[in-house]
Amino acid sequence: MTSIHHTRDERRSPVTTPAMLAVCIAVALFPNTLRAANEAQEENIVVEGTADNITDSQDQDYSVKTTTTGTKLLLVPRDIPQSVSVISQQRMADQELNTIGQVLDNTTGVSASRIDTSRTNFYSRGFFISNFAYEDMPTFLDNRWNFGDTAGDTAIYDKIEVVRGAAGLMSGTGNPSAYVNMVRKHADSKAFKGSASATYGSWDKQRYVLDLQAPLTESGDVRGRVITGYQDNDSWVERNHNRKKFIYGVVDADVTDSTTLSVGYDYQESEEDSPTWGGFPSMFSDGSKTHFRRGFNTAADWTYSNKDSTKIFANLTQRFDNGWEAKINTMHAEINFDSKLMYVDGYPDKATGLYDASLFQGAWGGWNRGERKQDAVDAFVRGGYDLLGRQHELMLGGSYSRQRNNYDNSFPVNSNYGLMDVGSIYDYNGKLADPTWSDFALYQRDVIRQKSLYAATRLSLADPLHLILGARYTEWSAKYNLERKPDEIRTSKFDDVTPYAGLIYDIDDTWSVYTSYTSIFQPSGQRDVNSNFIDPTTGKSYEAGVKGDWFNTRLTASLSVFRIEQDNVAVSTGTTIPGSGGQTAYKSVDGTVSKGIEFELNGALTDNWQLTFGGSRYIAEDEDGNAVNPGQPRTSLKLFTRYQLPMLPELTVGGGARWQNKTWQDIDNGPNGVKQITQDGYTVVDLFTRYQVTKNFAVQGNLNNVFDEEYYDYLGTYGVYGAPRNFSVSASYSF
Template sequence: MSFTQHFRDGARPNAAAPSLLAACIALALAPAAVFAAETKPNADDTVVVDGDGGLSTSDSQAQDYSVKTTTTGTKLLLVPRDIPQSVSVVSQQRMQDQQLTTIEQVLDNTIGVNASRIDSHRTNFFARGFFVSNFAYEDMPTFLDNRWNFGDTAGDTAIYDKIEVVRGAAGLMSGTGNPSAYVNMVRKHADSKTFKGSAEATYGSWGKQRYVLDLQAPLSESGNVRGRVITGYQDNDSWLERNHYRKKFITGVVDADLTDSTTLSLGYDYQESEEDSPTWGGIPSLYSDGSRTHFRRGFNTAADWAYSNVDSRKVFANLTQRFDNGWEAKVNAMHAETNFDSKLMYVDGFPDKATGLYDATQWQGAWGGWNRGERKQDSVDAFVRGGYDLFGRQHEVMFGGSYSRQRNNYDNSYPVNDNFGLMDVGNINNYNGSTLADPSWSDWALYQRDVIRQKSLYAATRISLADPLHLILGARYTEWSAKYNLERKPDEIRNSKFDDVTPYAGLIYDIDDTWSVYTSYTSIFEPSSQRDINSEFLEPTTGKSYEAGVKGDWFNTRLTATLALFRTEQDHVAVSTGEYIPDSGGQTAYKSVNGTVSKGVEFELNGALTDNLQLTFGASRFMAEDGDGIAVNPEQPRTTMKLFTRYQLPMLPELAIGGGARWQNKTWQDITGPNGDTRITQSGYTVVDLFARYQATKNFAIQANLNNVFDKEYYDYLGTYGVYGAPRNFSVSANYSF
């Protein structure tokens, strides 16, 4: 079912974009000099919005990079201009144009978000200088530990309608979390009362094969019960020698209109991946004389016996009840299970430049680890939202509560030999993965077990103080508790419990029909899983997050812009000491640091410049230092710019062409090298991508994508080892819809 929502109060659909917008576009797209006339709706038109904020639109609007409304950030259904934070929403159309088939690829192309690829199968993400730990599935959060790989960022985007990213602290949505970003994946649902579907096949570099089938149909004669199935398979090598990857996934969902005002959604999704010869870490950064190494990009340090397998399954249910007065109530529930099994090997140390040998007397060489992990999560969230009248004005409110339990279990085995597990790889320059035999492994032992619970109550209201002025006030109470079994100590149990109230406030002032200014504040609460040298858990990270900015909105939200200034202040931030906790199995000890500050500016322009031209362009600049003035995570670029466009040729409307670029400035990392403290650097670089799509018939289209057009060589990770970014690659896809 749908409900109607009128255009934003005071919006002027026919307003032309001002000169500042033209200047931004001119900088981003110098070749674009002439724009087609815009088709504008009437001011009195009504927009039909479905329950998740989607839009019934014309064909051209359906291909927009922008979205009309979203609930992310506050759970109130708002246009982006009315959210007092930086929000990026990556639409289904943009994912198709860029062939962004994983969450990892989406985030890598999101303004203000930076990737750190630890090895061939693990990618961590950072925003505003801090690790992104909050990932949610239709606002059901999952909290990540960056030591383990449960494959969250490898999730396939074929099952999602859009990916929403709130940058900065998002305590109102998640309760706990770093002040980096909150990533919410919104699933596709069965919304068609007629049978329809699509089939897509892709071939690409390194023997990539990918097939996706999407079918939906009514399951009752009236169409009140509908079903949808999305399934896919992918198989490919990579630019790394001997590295092979396979995955398969399937999602099924049933949406039922139980009454004219009650909708129930039930679904299940499953994904399984297998990787042969995955790396654990990367190539050594320095030789034993302190000089930089330079291995070929395809060099793989993994052994032939190494593998990494991950499978995940989720069962979810959503119940929505709409009332005659415009209010609605929602209950969401999810059970998720994820498992990994990885037998891996990493090379540690600095080889001799002439011989390629490691010094075993300095405990340099190959180390192995066979790890198995299981994560189970049960979550439920219930809330109501609607409008109310007070003092002659209309306002909105939402309130609710949530509960989640996440159980994590990790088992470990390690190589057993006469040298305490250290293995000799020989001359690293001649290494090919087959020279290192699969060692004998120890018996399986519990590495760590923990159970984390979160109980929350939350509320927010949007108050209309005057026609141009709105105030959003909210708060979330969180009770967080955890029970831990420490490394290889099944009988030693630690308990930790904290509670916190996270306030939220935002003020939005409409300057005119196009521009608004805003400011917002929220606090930070992040319990730490890190321990000090005495194996005691650190205090939770606390702090404050401030943001102020300007937002623009043109053509009924088909084009939006944000310019934001932000400042984050944190205490009790966990910082590595470089030492190991005694009897912990090699766990690093951390200390708590006060006075950490991140500040910067972000800009984003996203959506339709004309019916034929779509664009997303943005830039981010931040500085992050601790209380002693030392840079926080200096391997993360402080300045980045990202651009992508699609242009549909007026003289040949069946053809769309486009492309983009990603640029970042110089990054660095200080490590302890063979000659003492050493700084590893990566110069600034630009990666350029291109694409074209031809709509051969109404139902059949072909698309080609070329990534890293100029084959730029760069590091995706800096440290005692390095990880190269992907070289030039291509894909060709054929899509048939029916």
């Protein structure tokens, strides 16, 4: 039998008992502190601003040795026949990437669409990214509602993995954009250690993070870890204020020499005052383009957006003498939002700044509350086997998830359907009276179930040639009501088999070429004019490329070409669903094609020099040759690097740049017809430096948007500006 090489990083995922677990872990850490302190003193080493002590130069690498993302088989990146980016803990620390959204914004081939101060959608290869997973436990996202998935704090994650293209073998629903997997930190130290950091930055940003871990038994077979943090900051947007706090606790136990159990708890909470709902008007009523100061805020002073999320998780790993292993992962998640918001609709007069109330232009309010509950379990086995004199690998598994979504709605009560007069947009300052609100009523409820069976094998056809074959059967069903009609219940049910095939040929010890194919099956959260779910998007995804690997995977490179063909793609009809309160109706279109090329170089050029450099170029069009999502850049380049000075090893310097080409969006400007708003290509440059004052104490400075580039982060009937120049200074201490 062929053994699979396991690392401690594989000991992931978790179940727990209630929220008290994290507190219990923290209490349990300290009785072991004195005993472990002597051991920790012997292990003191240089810290490079991460939560974990750095033992050698490889711990500072931007690359990772192995990953299971894409196939659930433990492989080096070179052996995965798809485009994969893994953002390491060190990279996140260097760039101060404190949210999942900030990580994606700096990931090759991914672009952002910041709808307002609260919501950011991400796209890859021209399509919306809806596949987010927590240690391969996927969540179904509906971009109509804001649960803050991309705002999650990265302090609790060891790395974030992004597979570009369709990943139906992993997620069941093969969205052809990307699959984003968050891998949590675990209690992997048998000695007491920890770190504390404090950050101050632009707009009075204050951030504090504490990370502690220790053995909970004398042998160290049971270990605990707690990570907690708090952040408070204003924004470049006037009157906009944010607060968040989080606590994460995990216990990792070596039950036997071959059995590992992990249980954990994750709670995050955020509050935002005066958030925008959309942005400022992008055009005047005469069709000309507006230009407001970057800090202009269209929100009223009484608006807010609050969210909280709780995740309880567990996994059990059993390793066998023949090299096989079995894993069971479970997760229960509850996420809530409470948002009292206001947006300004329409195009003001250029001379006066006034809206035409007779055309129902002005301010509209909405008070929405939502709850998303998810229960999921995933179980699989993997290992090696002999066939025809060669050694191969096999993975078999199944999963089940149930996601329940509930949304309640209230709206302003007056004689004009909730329309409020903001006066001249030039004089607007948020001083708008809080209206009288209707009683809350059920707006939408749905229950989404997904059942899957999957398998994959890696066949060694010859010493330089490997074939990965796999398939996933998915049954997807939904039960839901019509908007604001709780008694009109409908159901949808779809099933599909998603095949997967990838061929890898090793040219030599450094280079390999690959090709892969998978089908697309993506149920949509969008509905047609009759409020029925749009049929799932289907299609095919092809990819081919070349990959390089140097210095035992410390430096990797990839170059790929891809083609994506889709039918039943949901596009807006420009009309609303009757009785839905303004919900947009969608329709399906066939013949959508995205094709392009991507590259990435990532890792250690030398022991002192780390670099990530990637780029993407694609064209996405429907069957009539119209651009799909033209508000997203067709060409983008992203670079970030760090260099530790040999003559002064305590000092590290670095920086990076993000460039994208021109984007555009066609807008219906009423009597003036369709107008086009554009954003020229632009570059944002960032810098950072870190100085290791002592073995345990380091300071770091980050300067973002060095040249204060002004640009749109969103194009549409309203506009949203990107962040201007800003800085942060942080200090970290490890022990």
